[in-house]
Amino acid sequence: GNSVTQMEGPVTLSEEAFLTINCTYTATGYPSLFWYVQYPGEGLQLLLKATKADDKGSNKGFEATYRKETTSFHLEKGSVQVSDSAVYFCALSVGAGNNRKLIWGLGTSLAVNP
């Protein structure tokens, strides 16, 4: 079946460190892939997306590349800030037409210390 697996958290980094949060997926066809971010006590915000193999999504210094050969969509940032502390969710879209839905990873909590 369709699924998303994220690395378990919490991830704790110092400010300006390099961030990688791993995400791998299982799906048939060619899903779109997403990263969402949730700050404490808030809803989710779309961080970036990629719709086909080898696409790179980027936003606010975060990047992720759609790797079909490894079925992965790892999130990276070169230099994290305290304000990046949040929970990050990887998701993929499955189905077609009105049967489309998102499959969610369990989320990875990131804490950045000054």
Add this chain to the structure above:
Amino acid sequence: DGGITQSPKYLFRKEGQNVTLSCEQNLNHDAMYWYRQDPGQGLRLIYYSQIVNDFQKGDIAEGYSVSREKKESFPLTVTSAQKNPTAFYLCASSIDPGQGPYEQYFGPGTRLTVT
């Protein structure tokens, strides 16, 4: 500003009472969704609606009900039949799911506590 509003932010109820959570969007989106979020369990889909006056059960619909009488509104009722209703509830919307890359946009959430 376009967006999704959920009210209230915090809601407290006694066990055995039904409670309705509000969700309104002014994005002119066709589809709307309700998710439940519990610690360590990610997001679980409760109900979704692609068009007015139509909705489908998600993965955990038991103990919940919804209506979609207007395109902008998709209220969720947590009934007394829901065995463990305390959770963070998130409403989302998207354009026609048959088109585009299908990202969903989220409201700020309602934290429901039932005692």
